[in-house]
Structure formats: structure tokens, C-alpha cells
Amino acid sequence: MNETFVLSAVAFAVLALTLPLARRRLQLSQAKHRSLAGHSRMAKRVASLLPGLSYDEQRFFDADGAAAGTVARRRAGFEQLCALYRTRYPRSAAMTAEAAQGLSDLQFTGAYRVPFPFSAYLRQHLKTGSFVQAASGVTLTDLDGNTFIDLTGSYGVNVFGMDFYRQTIAEGSAMVQSLGPVLGSLHPVVASNVQRLRQISGLDEVSFHMSGTEAVMQAVRLARYHTRRTHLVRLCGAYHGWWEDVQPGPGNPLMPRQTYTLEEMDADTLKVLRTRKDIACVLVNPLQALHPNKPAPGDSSLVDSSRRTSFDRERYTAWLEALRQVCTERGIVLIFDEVFMGFRLAPGGAQQYFGVKADMVTYGKTLGGGLPVGVVCGRKDLMKRFREERPADICFARGTFNAHPYVMGAMSAFLDRLDSAEVHALYDGLDARWDARAAQLNSALQSAGLPVQVGHMSTVWTVTYTQPARYNWMLQFYLRAHGLALSWVGSGRLIFSLNFTDADFAQVVERFVAAGQQMQADGWWDGPVQTDRAIRRSLMREVFMRRG
Numbered sequence: 002m003n004e005t006f007v008l009s010a011v012a013f014a015v016l017a018l019t020l021p022l023a024r025r026r027l028q029l030s031q032a033k034h035r036s037l038a039g040h041s042r043m044a045k046r047v048a049s050l051l052p053g054l055s056y057d058e059q060r061f062f063d064a065d066g067a068a069a070g071t072v073a074r075r076r077a078g079f080e081q082l083c084a085l086y087r088t089r090y091p092r093s094a095a096m097t098a099e100a101a102q103g104l105s106d107l108q109f110t111g112a113y114r115v116p117f118p119f120s121a122y123l124r125q126h127l128k129t130g131s132f133v134q135a136a137s138g139v140t141l142t143d144l145d146g147n148t149f150i151d152l153t154g155s156y157g158v159n160v161f162g163m164d165f166y167r168q169t170i171a172e173g174s175a176m177v178q179s180l181g182p183v184l185g186s187l188h189p190v191v192a193s194n195v196q197r198l199r200q201i202s203g204l205d206e207v208s209f210h211m212s213g214t215e216a217v218m219q220a221v222r223l224a225r226y227h228t229r230r231t232h233l234v235r236l237c238g239a240y241h242g243w244w245e246d247v248q249p250g251p252g253n254p255l256m257p258r259q260t261y262t263l264e265e266m267d268a269d270t271l272k273v274l275r276t277r278k279d280i281a282c283v284l285v286n287p288l289q290a291l292h293p294n295k296p297a298p299g300d301s302s303l304v305d306s307s308r309r310t311s312f313d314r315e316r317y318t319a320w321l322e323a324l325r326q327v328c329t330e331r332g333i334v335l336i337f338d339e340v341f342m343g344f345r346l347a348p349g350g351a352q353q354y355f356g357v358k359a360d361m362v363t364y365g366k367t368l369g370g371g372l373p374v375g376v377v378c379g380r381k382d383l384m385k386r387f388r389e390e391r392p393a394d395i396c397f398a399r400g401t402f403n404a405h406p407y408v409m410g411a412m413s414a415f416l417d418r419l420d421s422a423e424v425h426a427l428y429d430g431l432d433a434r435w436d437a438r439a440a441q442l443n444s445a446l447q448s449a450g451l452p453v454q455v456g457h458m459s460t461v462w463t464v465t466y467t468q469p470a471r472y473n474w475m476l477q478f479y480l481r482a483h484g485l486a487l488s489w490v491g492s493g494r495l496i497f498s499l500n501f502t503d504a505d506f507a508q509v510v511e512r513f514v515a516a517g518q519q520m521q522a523d524g525w526w527d528g529p530v531q532t533d534r535a536i537r538r539s540l541m542r543e544v545f546m547r548r549g
């Protein structure tokens with residue numbers, strides 16, 4: 002009797018201890034997005050198991066089982082495109098091929114422009130150049146003298162046009178000339194930058210770093226230090242730089258450690274934030290409003306036509322407000338990572354655009370006025386790096402090049418211009434202007450009978466495809482042939498600078514449609530009718546059977 006009582010008591014105690022744990026674990030699972038991107042550990046394991054597959058010549062053209070006539074048209078079109086690239090871009094391509102031997106980044110970007118089964122054959126035959134010699138207005142000129150309309154946006158740095166940054170760099174350099182590249186002591190321009198950033202961010206203090214990645218590292222480190230909690234929450238799909246804890250899963254050799262990747266715009270995520278005690282901060286990248294829960298849409302993952310965008314400003318605002326509320330209730334640091342979107346949506350960044358205030362904000366890219374930078378703005382109590390009462394308990398953050406005089410000079414020139422009437426005019430009616438331009442392109446694509454549309458959030462655009470197909474990634478090469486420069490991620494990310502005029506944009510529409518029509522004429526969209534799901538399944542079957 003006694004023994005039974007003891008056993009029951011022990012069982013009860015064990016249950017009482019483990020049930021809340023199990024409940025919290027279950028809550029965490031429910032707050033993960035159902036996709037692989039929502040499950041970093043699993044994604045990492047799957048990525049490590051994925052066998053290579055490289056299509057041979059035949060398969061390169063008939064991967065979707067297209068009819069012989071279509072395959073012949075594709076071959077002819079591809080050969081023509083290769084010949085055009087050979088004759089039009091010889092110097093750019095030759096320098097790229099030579100430099101790639103010693104420049105690992107070029108090898109990587111070259112290999113991941115398209116889905117991996119197509120990559121080797123494509124690289125062997127279609128030689129793309131990665132070198133340019135000049136920029137002006139909204140154009141880039143390569144080593145062979147070809148001029149392209151620039152849709153790369155310099156990874157988002159280029160908000161106001163390249164001539165703008167050329168001037169901010171020159172003005173900034175002149176400003177700090179007498180001091181030169183002295184580090185450690187600060188040029189006076191730093192003090193005025195701090196004042197202006199406090200005003201823009203509405204936050205108390207500022208720290209300077211050399212890249213967006215470093216700024217995010219510092220914001221997260223400070224959040225952990227002050228909350229004395231271990232974990233950061235990153236929302237599914239969001240990019241925050243390439244530092245370990247913000248990039249769990251594929252691409253990171255370590256298993257995820259102290260990061261929860263939770264579903265964006267989801268009530269279960271709020272539940273987790275409301276109940277767990279180990280969460281130091283939530284990182285928000287406002288760019289995700291364009292495609293919540295999806296990773297950056299590079300063409301290397303464009304295996305079918307399931308890419309979608311769904312920007313809904315009101316819904317995203319409501320989501321940020323809900324996050325704001327729960328973070329306030331739970332003492333969790335809400336960090337807006339505006340490295341990409343800051344100054345692109347509004348002069349006061351995403352905080353101003355969505356009307357929600359963060360505890361910390363990271364900026365970078367364009368804020369350096371064309372030079373490399375990362376910035377953290379934060380509440381006073383969160384920015385402090387030491388405790389008066391515990392002198393050895395510090396939150397260390399240094400960086401040789403932080404607040405470099407030339408960067409600070411260019412930033413100052415950038416901030417001066419941000420205040421100018423000319424730049425204010427660019428922000429006036431910004432959304433309406435870019436909504437109308439997206440509608441203009443979509444209507445032209447539709448009228449031309451092309452299975453292509455664009456989705457957008459202001460000046461950041463993504464090309465989507467309206468009928469299931471395997472070869473959508475080819476579009477980037479036709480766009481290039483028609484004088485539109487895309488970054489290595491291809492049609493997933495087009496970035497416009499605000500200085501595009503209506504005439505510039507009309508050129509984009511014309512070239513875009515012409516590129517699509519040539520691709521259509523070459524038969525790449527003429528495969529047998531299949532669903533996106535069927536395309537993905539058959540690709541998976543092929544990959545695991547190691548065909549090709």
C-alpha cells in the first residue's frame with residue numbers, strides 16, 4: 002500500500018514536472034512554419050543528404066519531357082543565345098572566367114544562378130560576365146561597352162541612384178580630408194551623425210559597425226546581455242546576414258543552437274513569445290512582408306512556378322503591432338532589422354512606414370552613402386555595454402574600422418541629402434508610383450500573352466510565373482541579352498533605385514516584354530501541362546535516383 006502510494010506520488014511528480022515542458026515543446030512545434038525553411042535542423046539534415054544531379058545535354062533541354070520539336074527550338078534558341086553572349090560580352094566573360102579561378106565568391110555565385118541539375122551544362126556553354134566598368138544614371142556598362150539598365154540595386158544599397166553615391170562619397174571624403182584615415186579618435190562628423198540617427202530612429206543611442214551582419218550581431222548580443230536570456234527568435238525565411246545564430250540551417254556548418262525560427266504572421270508564434278522565458282529578442286526583417294515565411298527567392302530554387310508574393314501593408318502592420326505588444330508584455334527586445342529596407346520605404350524607415358516602434362533598429366547598406374556600414378540604434382538601457390555594479394560583467398563589442406572617418410563623411414553627406422527637397426520629392430507618392438509601374442509591366446506582360454508577372458513591395462520586385470514550368474530560370478539570361486542587369490540571384494529579386502524616371506521605366510517594360518517573347522518563341526514554356534507539385538515530385542525522384 003505504502004509502496005503504491007510512493008510510486009503514484011513519484012509518477013504524479015514526474016508528470017507535473019514534465020507536462021508543462023511537453024506543452025511548451027508542443028507550442029514551439031506548432032509555431033514552426035510547416036515548410037522545410039521552418040525547420041532548420043531538419044532542413045540542414047536534408048540538405049546534407051541531397052545527392053548531386055547534373056543533366057547531360059539531352060536532359061538539359063527535355064527535363065520536362067517536351068516534344069521533339071520543342072526541344073529542337075530550345076536547342077536552337079540556346080545556341081543563338083550562347084553565340085550572342087560570346088560575341089557581345091567577350092572581355093567581361095573572359096575576365097570573369099580567369100578571376101573565378103582565384104576568387105571563390107565568383108565560383109559560388111556562378112554555380113548557383115540556376116537550379117543545380119542545370120548548372121554545369123549552363124556554365125559550360127553560356128558565359129556570363131561579372132565585371133563592369135562604369136555606372137551612370139540607372140545604367141551599368143560592362144567591359145565590352147554594353148550598357149544595361151541596372152535592376153541589381155547593388156544588393157539594395159542603391160536607393161537614390163549611383164550618381165548620388167558618387168557625390169556622397171566625394172563630399173564625405175572632402176569633409177574628412179584633413180584627418181584622413183585616423184582610427185580610434187573620432188572625427189567631429191561622427192557626433193552630428195549620431196544626433197541625426199537618434200532623430201531618425203527615435204531611439205537614444207547609436208553604435209557604428211562595418212556591415213549589416215555585424216550590426217545584427219551586436220543588437221542580439223546586447224539583447225542577450227540585458228535580458229540575461231539565451232534565445233533569439235528569427236521569423237521563418239528572413240535573412241539577417243550570415244552570422245551563425247541568425248542563419249541556422251543550410252549554409253551554416255553548425256547545428257542551430259540558440260535560435261527559434263518561428264512562423265511569421267501567426268498566432269502560435271505570439272503564444273510562444275507569451276509563454277517561454279528564454280527569449281531575449283525577436284528579429285524582424287520588414288522585407289519579409291513581401292513574401293512572409295519564404296526565404297529570399299533566388300533562381301537557384303526556381304524549379305517550378307510556385308514562387309508567390311503577397312504584400313499586404315495593413316495585415317503586416319497588424320502583425321508588427323501584435324509583436325510589439327507581446328514583446329512589451331514579456332520584456333523581449335523587439336529588433337527591426339532595417340539593413341535592407343531602411344530608407345527605401347520612407348525617410349524614417351520601416352518604423353515610420355508601418356507606424357510601429359522597435360526597441361532596437363539595425364541599419365546598413367545605403368546609410369553608408371556608398372561605403373560599407375552597419376549601425377545599431379537602441380534604447381539607452383539596452384545599448385549600455387557594462388554594469389556599474391559589476392565592472393567585469395561587460396558586453397564586449399569592438400571593431401577596428403568602426404566609425405571610419407571616410408564612412409562617417411559619406412554617411413553625413415547621405416543624411417544631408419535625405420533632408421533635401423529633392424530627395425523628399427522622391428518619397429512623395431512613392432507607393433502609388435511603384436504600384437502603377439508594377440501594374441504597367443504586368444499589363445504589358447499579360448497583353449503579350451507571357452506567363453510572367455511581378456509582385457512587389459515598393460521598389461523591391463520579384464518575378465513570378467503563372468503556369469507551371471521547369472525553365473523559368475532561363476528568363477534571367479534573356480533579360481540580360483535585352484539589356485537588363487540582374488544580380489546573380491536572377492529574377493527573384495529586382496531592385497529599383499528611386500531615381501528611375503517614367504522614360505527609364507518604359508525602357509524596362511519594353512526590354513522585359515521583348516526578352517519574354519524571345520524566351521517564349523524559343524519554346525522554354527512549351528512543356529507538357531503539369532502541376533507545380535508534379536514537377537517537384539518528379540525532380541525529387543530524379544535526384545534520388547541520380548539520373549542525368
Ligand SMILES: Cc1ncc(COP(=O)(O)O)c(C=O)c1O
Pocket residue numbers: 156211212213214215217240241242243286338339340341342365366374
Ligand atoms: C535585412 C538584412 N540584414 C542584414 C544583412 C547583412 O548585411 P551585410 O551584407 O552588410 O553584412 C542584410 C544583407 O543583405 C540584410 O538584408
